[in-house]
Amino acid sequence: MKFGVVAFPSKKLQDVANSYRKRYDPHYELITPHMTLKDAFEVEETQIKDMVKNLAEIVKRHKPFQLHATRVSTFSPLTNTLYFKIEPNPEILSLHEDLHKDFYGNQPKYSYVPHVTIAQKMSDSEHADIFGQLKMVGINHEETIDRIHLLYQLEDGSWTVYDTFRLPGDDQ
Amino acid sequence: MKFGVVAFPSKKLQDVANSYRKRYDPHYELITPHMTLKDAFEVEETQIKDMVKNLAEIVKRHKPFQLHATRVSTFSPLTNTLYFKIEPNPEILSLHEDLHKDFYGNQPKYSYVPHVTIAQKMSDSEHADIFGQLKMVGINHEETIDRIHLLYQLEDGSWTVYDTFRLPGDDQ
Numbered sequence: 228m229k230f231g232v233v234a235f236p237s238k239k240l241q242d243v244a245n246s247y248r249k250r251y252d253p254h255y256e257l258i259t260p261h262m263t264l265k266d267a268f269e270v271e272e273t274q275i276k277d278m279v280k281n282l283a284e285i286v287k288r289h290k291p292f293q294l295h296a297t298r299v300s301t302f303s304p305l306t307n308t309l310y311f312k313i314e315p316n317p318e319i320l321s322l323h324e325d326l327h328k329d330f331y332g333n334q335p336k337y338s339y340v341p342h343v344t345i346a347q348k349m350s351d352s353e354h355a356d357i358f359g360q361l362k363m364v365g366i367n368h369e370e371t372i373d374r375i376h377l378l379y380q381l382e383d384g385s386w387t388v389y390d391t392f393r394l395p396g397d398d399q
Numbered sequence: 400m401k402f403g404v405v406a407f408p409s410k411k412l413q414d415v416a417n418s419y420r421k422r423y424d425p426h427y428e429l430i431t432p433h434m435t436l437k438d439a440f441e442v443e444e445t446q447i448k449d450m451v452k453n454l455a456e457i458v459k460r461h462k463p464f465q466l467h468a469t470r471v472s473t474f475s476p477l478t479n480t481l482y483f484k485i486e487p488n489p490e491i492l493s494l495h496e497d498l499h500k501d502f503y504g505n506q507p508k509y510s511y512v513p514h515v516t517i518a519q520k521m522s523d524s525e526h527a528d529i530f531g532q533l534k535m536v537g538i539n540h541e542e543t544i545d546r547i548h549l550l551y552q553l554e555d556g557s558w559t560v561y562d563t564f565r566l567p568g569d570d571q
Binding site for chain 1: 400428
């Protein structure tokens, strides 16, 4: 089964992201707006319990983090993907690193750019056009993320939450 | 904000449900296949933390339950909705009852019929046709549910998981 780890931002940011995704992201139907912390990784049915325990141990070592979306950016020329750039900070980077060290799945192919995707799989001209528009509108949203989610993928490509892990904070 | 409480069945049952939902359920895109334990209820932003604590306390009093999907049934003539009937058992019924006693939201309008929706909002003739087909195919699937999810609804109608609650079992 294919699993992934994400943070879902608050309703407010998700609603803004969806207002774009609805039109510009063919994955709109498959998952609500999210910041990926670990891309899809394969786990055998028999190993799921172990993996979840392992993940719980990893998450325990981390704290809630600030998610600060500061601008609209693009992965072009790599892919025609637009996203809300999330400012990297030590908490996000160390959580991402820990999820790729002595844990399931492959090492990331590219250096980690925390983001929430708002548009993808556009033609070059559409990408240029929409990027121009959305860059002007921009984004500035900050919130605290105190939980992350483990998801698995269904055969139709959609993602279901398997479990939620709290990032241990002061109020627990 | 609108919240709801559901159980997500295993990938296996969700895949079967989606093979029907894809064609016959206009809510297909809004949420993955689920068994509703508590319908949408409104909670003020300021009350969310209290509500979640309250919910955690309720869940602690309950045990993992058997989800046994035994046949395809319909809510007709009330609505043209087809579903996998989940056999009610004392664990499911007491969890449902507890989620509607001294907790947020309204009392249920109808007596509780545990189910996973696979088709809805069809015309009378389509409903009769599809029900005839799916009743023949039937379903027989049993699994243990050891966690439930608290979701909130986005402006576009889709649902995001806010938190996951484990039903306390022997292995914890």
